[in-house]
Amino acid sequence: EDQVTQSPEALRLQExxxxxxxxxxxxxxLRGLFWYRQDPGKGPEFLFTLYxxxxxxxxxxxxxxLTKKESFLHITAPKPEDSATxxxxxxNSGGSNYKLTFGKGTLLTVNP
Amino acid sequence: xxxxxxxxxxxxxKTGQSMTLLCAQDMxHEYMYWYRQDPGMGLRLIxxxxxxxxxxxxxxxxxxxxxxxxxxxxxxxxESAAPSQTSVYFCASSYSTKREQYFGPGTRLTVT
Numbered sequence: 001e002d003q004v005t006q007s008p009e010a011l012r013l014q015e016x017x018x019x020x021x022x023x024x025x026x027x028x029x030l031r032g033l034f035w036y037r038q039d040p041g042k043g044p045e046f047l048f049t050l051y052x053x054x055x056x057x058x059x060x061x062x063x064x065x066l067t068k069k070e071s072f073l074h075i076t077a078p079k080p081e082d083s084a085t086x087x088x089x090x091x092n093s094g095g096s097n098y099k100l101t102f103g104k105g106t107l108l109t110v111n112p
Numbered sequence: 113x114x115x116x117x118x119x120x121x122x123x124x125x126k127t128g129q130s131m132t133l134l135c136a137q138d139m140x141h142e143y144m145y146w147y148r149q150d151p152g153m154g155l156r157l158i159x160x161x162x163x164x165x166x167x168x169x170x171x172x173x174x175x176x177x178x179x180x181x182x183x184x185x186x187x188x189x190x191e192s193a194a195p196s197q198t199s200v201y202f203c204a205s206s207y208s209t210k211r212e213q214y215f216g217p218g219t220r221l222t223v224t
Contacts, residue, residue: 004154034212043116043202043215044155087155091210098209102155 002027004090006103013110016077021106023088024070031098032091033071035064037084038105044087078110113138116216118203124222125193133188133219135203143206144186145170145213146178148199155202161186162209193223 003026013019025033032051036044048057050066057064061082063074073086085105092099116137125131135144146158157170161180175197177189186205190197200220204213 031210036215041218043204043217046212046214049212089155100157100209100213104152104154 002090002092002099002101004088004101004103006086006088006106008106009104010107011109013075013078013108015079015110015112018074018076018078020075021073021086021108022070023073023103025088025090025101027090027092027101029092030090031093033066034089034091034100035071035073036087036089038087039084047086075108078108080110080112083108083110115139116203116205116214118201118216118219120219121217122220124224125190126224127194129193130189130191131193131221132190133201133203133221135186135188135205135216136184137186137203137205137214138184139205139207139214140183141205141207141214142183143209143213144180145204145206146176146186146188147202147204148172149202149218150199158188158201193221195223197221198223 005024007022035047038044048064053068061076065072085107087105088103119134145160147155156172159178161167164183167178179187200218202218203216206213
């Protein structure tokens with residue numbers, strides 16, 4: 001069974017304190033890994049897609065990386081507005097169907 | 113572009129009542145999805161559609177029905193609501209199953 005595990009469940013940082021969020025996965029055939037940001041009371045907002053090991057994507061203070069077993073979301077010099085829940089999802093293929101499995105998320109709080 | 117919109121935003125039902133959630137997208141996406149999000153569970157796929165007039169079951173379809181009469185709309189129905197269906201419901205759409213999904217703002221449903 002496909003599994004996606006995100007750690008830590010919650011992370012508190014001071015403004016400017018860089019850190020990383022982890023998404024480890026077990027899937028039969030990875031077709032892509034997605035990162036989303038979700039603010040309280042809102043729907044997930046797409047951040048990145050990574051398709052193969054070694055791939056990296058950047059957007060402002062965020063950088064996502066992918067290995068064969070896990071993905072990291074690196075946050076450099078975070079600001080309070082980066083506070084949100086970050087969701088990871090993996091896409092695998094089972095025959096002709098594609099299945100997206102979400103992790104439970106990491107709640108990030110950045111204090112000023 | 114409005115992206116993905118959902119109505120209503122909030123709803124309270126009594127056990128046994130029925131209701132329909134409406135999702136609309138203006139991105140001309142073929143694929144549409146309904147998810148539910150519960151604390152500690154992550155996002156779980158209820159039903160999805162790969163095009164106008166088509167629907168398919170996801171991970172947790174029991175107690176729900178869907179229809180896709182028009183490409184831009186995807187309806188989720190609850191025929192006889194149960195307290196276990198108390199959740200936040202998200203609609204999403206995508207260009208293809210391999211591409212990122214765009215989410216609506218969600219509907220918070222409480223069944224008493």
